[in-house]
Amino acid sequence: MRKMKTVSMLLVVSLALLGLAGCGGNNNNSNAANNGNTASTDANATNTKNTKDTKAKDPVTLSFVIPNTVDTAPFTQLFGEFEKQTGNKVELQALPGGEFDNMMKTRFSTGDFPDLFLMQPGTKQYVKLRADEMLREWSGDVDVWARIIPSMKDAQTLDGKIYGVPYGATGMYGVFYNKDVFTKAGVEPPKNYADLIEIAKKIKATGVTPFYEGVKDGWPAQIFYLTGWVSNVDPAIGDEGVAKLQTNELKMNNIPELKNLFTKQKELIDLGLYQDNVLAGTFDEMQTMLGEGKAAMVFNLDGIIPQLEKKFGKEFVNDKLGFFPFPSDTDQGVAVVTPPNQLMIPTQAKHADAAVELVKFMLTKEMTDMYYAAAPGIPIFEDAKVDLVPVQQTVKDLIEAGKSKINIQNRLTPVFADFQKLLQIFFIDGDVDKAYKDFAANYEKDGKSKLLEGFK
Amino acid sequence: MKGRKYPLYFAFPALAVFLLFFITPTVIGFYYSFTDWNINADTISFNGLDNYRALFQEPRLLTAFKNTLIFAAAVTVFQNVLGLGLALILNEALKAKNFLRMIFFMPYVISPIVIGYIFRAIYHPSNGIINHVLNSVGLGFMAQDWLNNPKFALFSIIMTDLWRVTGFSMVVYLAGLQFISKDLIESSSIDGAHYWQRFRFIVFPLLAASLTVNVLLAMINSMKIFEMVMVLTDGGPGYTTEVFFTYIRNMFSTGQFGYATAVNLMLFVLVTLIGVPVLMGLKKREMEY
Numbered sequence: 001m002r003k004m005k006t007v008s009m010l011l012v013v014s015l016a017l018l019g020l021a022g023c024g025g026n027n028n029n030s031n032a033a034n035n036g037n038t039a040s041t042d043a044n045a046t047n048t049k050n051t052k053d054t055k056a057k058d059p060v061t062l063s064f065v066i067p068n069t070v071d072t073a074p075f076t077q078l079f080g081e082f083e084k085q086t087g088n089k090v091e092l093q094a095l096p097g098g099e100f101d102n103m104m105k106t107r108f109s110t111g112d113f114p115d116l117f118l119m120q121p122g123t124k125q126y127v128k129l130r131a132d133e134m135l136r137e138w139s140g141d142v143d144v145w146a147r148i149i150p151s152m153k154d155a156q157t158l159d160g161k162i163y164g165v166p167y168g169a170t171g172m173y174g175v176f177y178n179k180d181v182f183t184k185a186g187v188e189p190p191k192n193y194a195d196l197i198e199i200a201k202k203i204k205a206t207g208v209t210p211f212y213e214g215v216k217d218g219w220p221a222q223i224f225y226l227t228g229w230v231s232n233v234d235p236a237i238g239d240e241g242v243a244k245l246q247t248n249e250l251k252m253n254n255i256p257e258l259k260n261l262f263t264k265q266k267e268l269i270d271l272g273l274y275q276d277n278v279l280a281g282t283f284d285e286m287q288t289m290l291g292e293g294k295a296a297m298v299f300n301l302d303g304i305i306p307q308l309e310k311k312f313g314k315e316f317v318n319d320k321l322g323f324f325p326f327p328s329d330t331d332q333g334v335a336v337v338t339p340p341n342q343l344m345i346p347t348q349a350k351h352a353d354a355a356v357e358l359v360k361f362m363l364t365k366e367m368t369d370m371y372y373a374a375a376p377g378i379p380i381f382e383d384a385k386v387d388l389v390p391v392q393q394t395v396k397d398l399i400e401a402g403k404s405k406i407n408i409q410n411r412l413t414p415v416f417a418d419f420q421k422l423l424q425i426f427f428i429d430g431d432v433d434k435a436y437k438d439f440a441a442n443y444e445k446d447g448k449s450k451l452l453e454g455f456k
Numbered sequence: 457m458k459g460r461k462y463p464l465y466f467a468f469p470a471l472a473v474f475l476l477f478f479i480t481p482t483v484i485g486f487y488y489s490f491t492d493w494n495i496n497a498d499t500i501s502f503n504g505l506d507n508y509r510a511l512f513q514e515p516r517l518l519t520a521f522k523n524t525l526i527f528a529a530a531v532t533v534f535q536n537v538l539g540l541g542l543a544l545i546l547n548e549a550l551k552a553k554n555f556l557r558m559i560f561f562m563p564y565v566i567s568p569i570v571i572g573y574i575f576r577a578i579y580h581p582s583n584g585i586i587n588h589v590l591n592s593v594g595l596g597f598m599a600q601d602w603l604n605n606p607k608f609a610l611f612s613i614i615m616t617d618l619w620r621v622t623g624f625s626m627v628v629y630l631a632g633l634q635f636i637s638k639d640l641i642e643s644s645s646i647d648g649a650h651y652w653q654r655f656r657f658i659v660f661p662l663l664a665a666s667l668t669v670n671v672l673l674a675m676i677n678s679m680k681i682f683e684m685v686m687v688l689t690d691g692g693p694g695y696t697t698e699v700f701f702t703y704i705r706n707m708f709s710t711g712q713f714g715y716a717t718a719v720n721l722m723l724f725v726l727v728t729l730i731g732v733p734v735l736m737g738l739k740k741r742e743m744e745y
Contacts, residue, residue, distance in 0.1 A: 098709075102709055102710065102711045106711075109495070128496075218692070421691070421692060422694070424694045428693055428694060449710055
């Protein structure tokens with residue numbers, strides 16, 4: 001018995017020791033890794049000062065966090081070039097777009113800092129992320145701003161400080177349509193909202209679904225309202241009204257033009273202008289239906305362009321895809337634009353210096369041209385070489401003609417919380433009053449949960 | 457060694473792990489459920505019963521509560537009925553019984569997320585196999601938008617989960633059936649008992665231990681359902697298939713940690729309140745064999 005006990009005790013002790021040894025081993029390894037990283041960061045800092053073509057002696061792997069709603073392909077190309085030049089690798093971590101803000105904030109609060117990350121646009125992100133304590137400041141980096149359009153730099157500035165470097169293209173929201181379907185139905189882009197309904201009815205008469213909506217995926221259904229806002233709500237409440245919404249002085253349920261958007265969508269449902277099984281609609285099927293000419297129009301954003309190109313080729317995007325803004329009751333309306341996302345570096349990032357080097361590398365003309373070749377879009381660099389597809393050129397022309405407005409979601413700190421779910425219910429019960437009331441209540445609830453002034 | 461018990465300290469490592477990774481977070485969670493812990497706040501302060509007051513006023517939570525109970529009740533009952541039925545059939549001298557046992561158990565080892573994606577395709581209203589079959593046999597009027605029609609969405613999730621878990625119950629019942637002496641069955645047959653009588657008075661009572669395990673596990677696991685709902689409907693359309701864990705996830709993702717912890721704690725209390733009496737009731741009817 002005693003022998004048995006001794007053997008058991010020995011086994012338990014040796015297992016415990018093994019466990020401890022395992023932990024100790026890890027610590028040693030991570031210490032070694034940390035030492036190595038520090039050394040390589042130092043090496044990178046020296047590298048930046050000297051020459052970009054010299055590879056780092058001890059290459060590091062940078063962590064780059066990105067929302068999964070952003071196409072990673074152009075970044076992957078750039079990072080490949082960066083690795084060739086410096087030896088440093090970049091590991092992409094894609095987090096869910098809808099929860100990106102909170103996931104980043106959670107990572108910040110637990111000290112799990114990425115080396116750099118791509119954040120949604122707007123200086124409101126500075127407040128969210130407590131930028132003055134947590135993020136690298138860029139206003140003094142003359143070389144960074146040398147090629148960026150001045151208005152973009154202004155948009156990034158808050159109290160004279162800049163914590164994010166804009167990167168990418170100006171985004172666009174509106175109505176994308178299949179030109180072939182329009183030609184067959186003998187219709188042109190609408191002159192006003194009533195015209196849009198007439199066009200849809202004519203298209204339906206040819207046997208094609210006038211509008212496809214991705215209700216199942218949720219987010220596409222919101223675009224009807226975001227695009228409708230700038231043409232219908234903004235003219236009514238003005239920038240002053242938006243400022244009041246920001247502080248809860250103006251309530252969402254006191255804007256008749258907003259309620260009218262719900263009424264308008266109800267009209268589309270009642271007229272049977274959406275596809276069959278609209279509740280099962282997805283973004284993926286939306287592309288297919290539009291590309292195959294089975295659906296004529298979709299309310300969507302520029303993210304659909306590369307998807308359509310992948311499925312139907314460049315020719316389709318260049319020749320068959322059209323764009324127009326959500327029309328107002330009286331005119332053609334204005335296009336929704338979104339500022340590009342911004343690159344940010346936490347001050348406590350493990351490889352902050354190498355991350356700065358990467359940002360500066362990404363801003364070189366060669367790299368921005370490479371980016372726009374992979375993801376053409378309305379550029380934010382003065383001398384960028386980019387071949388815009390026709391729908392992007394349409395929006396660029398609208399911007400230059402002053403017929404564009406920044407997405408309302410980029411102008412407000414509270415978000416339209418649970419909007420996707422609300423719209424799914426709306427597509428089921430068609431209750432305009434309820435949807436409008438819930439929309440206003442959810443907006444206030446989000447402001448309250450964010451502890452914003454005027455909402456608390 | 458015979459008749460002697462192992463010393464208590466042998467349990468210490470396991471207890472330490474349990475204490476560290478289960479008891480401690482539960483106690484800490486209990487504390488946080490009484491705070492205003494929010495991702496946007498600099499400090500965390502005690503807010504009494506505010507979170508609990510808020511959650512009882514939230515209609516979405518009521519929907520989640522109702523759906524979770526419907527789901528748990530349906531899955532627990534049918535998982536056991538079907539699992540027992542399969543076990544009884546596959547306990548007979550069938551040629552392909554081992555193969556069939558493997559086939560029925562296989563869904564249980566596949567990730568619920570993978571199963572969810574497969575069934576999303578199966579349930580698709582235009583391209584899904586179910587509606588295709590219904591249309592091809594002249595039952596097109598029964599074709600539905602299975603996951604997006606609020607009347608059928610929860611039902612479709614229940615059916616999918618049943619397909620996944622029935623094999624597990626079957627295996628537990630099969631194990632129980634192996635322990636029933638053939639002598640008992642044979643002697644009852646000689647005494648003239650027919651199949652149903654043998655099942656009701658001999659087999660089913662002797663399967664009590666298997667029933668306890670199966671019912672309890674089915675109930676607890678189905679009350680904690682998350683992945684399947686997440687993949688198939690994400691609680692939608694709207695909130696029509698919202699369950700406790702999709703709601704809790706949503707609250708955590710909006711940064712309302714204190715409130716989400718309170719909801720989580722409520723689910724823990726609910727599972728305990730239902731689970732303990734069920735366990736005691738089932739244990740009572742277990743008999744020594």
